[in-house]
Amino acid sequence: MRRQAEQGNVDFITGDYLAEVNIAENAEAMTAGKHLGWEQTAWDGIEQTIDLLAQKNIKVILNGGALNPKGLAEKVQQLVNDRGYSLKVAYIEGDNLLPLIKDQIKSGLFDHLDSANKEIMQPRNSQALLDTVSKPVVSANAYLGAREIVKALELGSDIVIAGRVADASPVIGAAWYWWSWKETDYDNLAGALIAGHLIECSGYVTGSNFAGFYEHPLDCLIDIPFGIAEVSSNGDCVITKHENTKGIVTVDTVKTQFLYELQGNVYLNSDVKAYLDDVRIEAVGENRIRLWGIRGAPPPPTTKLAIFYRGGFQSELVINATGYATAEKWELWERMLRYGLRKNGLHDEFDLLEFQIIGTPQENPRTQLASTTYMRIFAEASRPELNLALAKTMSEFAMQHFSGLHSTNNMATAMPRPYLAYYPALFKQDDLNCTVSVLAPDMRVESTPIGHPVEYQDLELRSSYDTASPVDLSNFGATQFARIGDVCLARSGDKGPNLNFGIFVRNSEEWDWLRSFLSLARMKELLGEDWRADYFLERVEFQHIWAVHFVIYGILGRGVSSSSRLDSFGKGFADFFRDKWVDVPVKFLERARFVGGKRKEPL
Structure with missing residues (x-):
């Protein structure tokens, strides 16, 4: 955050701090009083950058408030007070639906995110969410759009702290506010949605996670900057980075990031649906790539609801095999362990038990490492005793192993560890009750309720097709x-x-x-x-x-x-x-x- 503020001129700094599981991992710790609920790195960035934000009149929008946007906003407001600045701090609430979901889940399962297509089979164990006694829900957060952000900016806020707004929503909110768009300017909003999609993942658009990295000097990909989106009044954007920084912004890096984590040709957000079929990408200068051709439509009546619950316990056993007859060694070892589990009546008690072989031994190997592969035995169970029984079974047969079996000295992964399971659901937007709260220097709060989209367009089945007029x-x-x-x-x-x-x-x-x-x-x-x-x-x-x-x-x-x-x-x-x-x-x-x-x- 500090680098984006100090290395050049920007109007907004947006931040997406939340992967799917961040909130869930901290939910139980927060309930137990062992976590503050917001992302520490969001605070770190603001603390490092606050002077520059005030000096350069840069606004900040981020979702690092996670489970506790109010708590982070109050901490930031205290920092503003301590520095003597007049910056306004706001926070957004309404995404956290845990109390509601805990009650409603007893009446039945929420529709799965992919339920509209009846040809898609639901993931294994997806019904486990209904077992609210042994698998209680720990977090449930709806993905919000940008309308709450726009309202916070219209109320004069300089720093807007949200919980689970969608990854691209901070960028949509910034552009929407800057250009004074109407909420029905769907083409513009859709363009801003994709601009946000392009820069939401840290350095992914400036050279990180880039398939063609080897075509560039490796040193330029170390310590890279984050991307910048210049969003036009019609929603088109140019992706760039600050001058005299490392990294690369090319047609290829923008294409690869555009293609990242899509779900077909329609990109959904709570404020707009973006149709991607006619997307165009071209270079308009060094490290300047233009993207346009996105069409918009009214949003769907539902948004994604990320529900996490205690899934049980996971464990892994990892062992190595080297060289000659490797495939036969792995077949013997899997048969042996499955036999031992069946002998003790445990084999069918696991929720999941997989024997995964990683790697292929090199022919005529030049080193022993090149000849070595490993087996990852992955288990999920409702009771930790089952995971321990798997490790015990391997110990029982330890001296009946194939020739050359060996492993690392670290067996910590064999110990059962609790894990959180994920259920992506659909939730009606009209059932959300969101607010924007602006803090005063004395910590008094003025809260404003936020309404819902003025119109919706139902979700359609996603397109799927082979090419038209294929070439021989x-x-x-x-x-x-x-x-x-x-x-x-x-x-x-x-x-x-x-x-x-x-x-x-x-x-x-x-x-x-x-x-x-x-x-x-x-x-x-x-x-x-x-x-x-x-x-x-x-x-x-x-x-x-x-x-x-x-x-x-x-x-x-x-x-x-x-x-x-x-x-x-x-x-x-x-x-x-x-x-x-x-x-x-x-x-x-x-x-x-x-x-x-x-x-x-x-x-």
């Missing part, structure tokens, strides 16, 4: 078996139980190949053993940025902290997929600058 792949000439990542960049992430994946190329000829090649059926084929019949796959295209986008529903289990996947947030999927070998047109490979992440030697 033979038209692209001779092919060579090569990594798809040699000609494509990509980004992946999570949306609760679902994984999103966007992949794109850099010119129109390659686009005709990608859209024709990467069909729904081909995607399932390339997923290989990671594809299961109970998953659901969606596919859309963003033709103007040469990108194909997929959502794999259900692959992350219940998602977030209750996912059993090693890559539980789906961030590694894009690089896994780019390492797939397929038939790539030779002419594409000839003009590729990098192969396998390494620059090609000059001819």
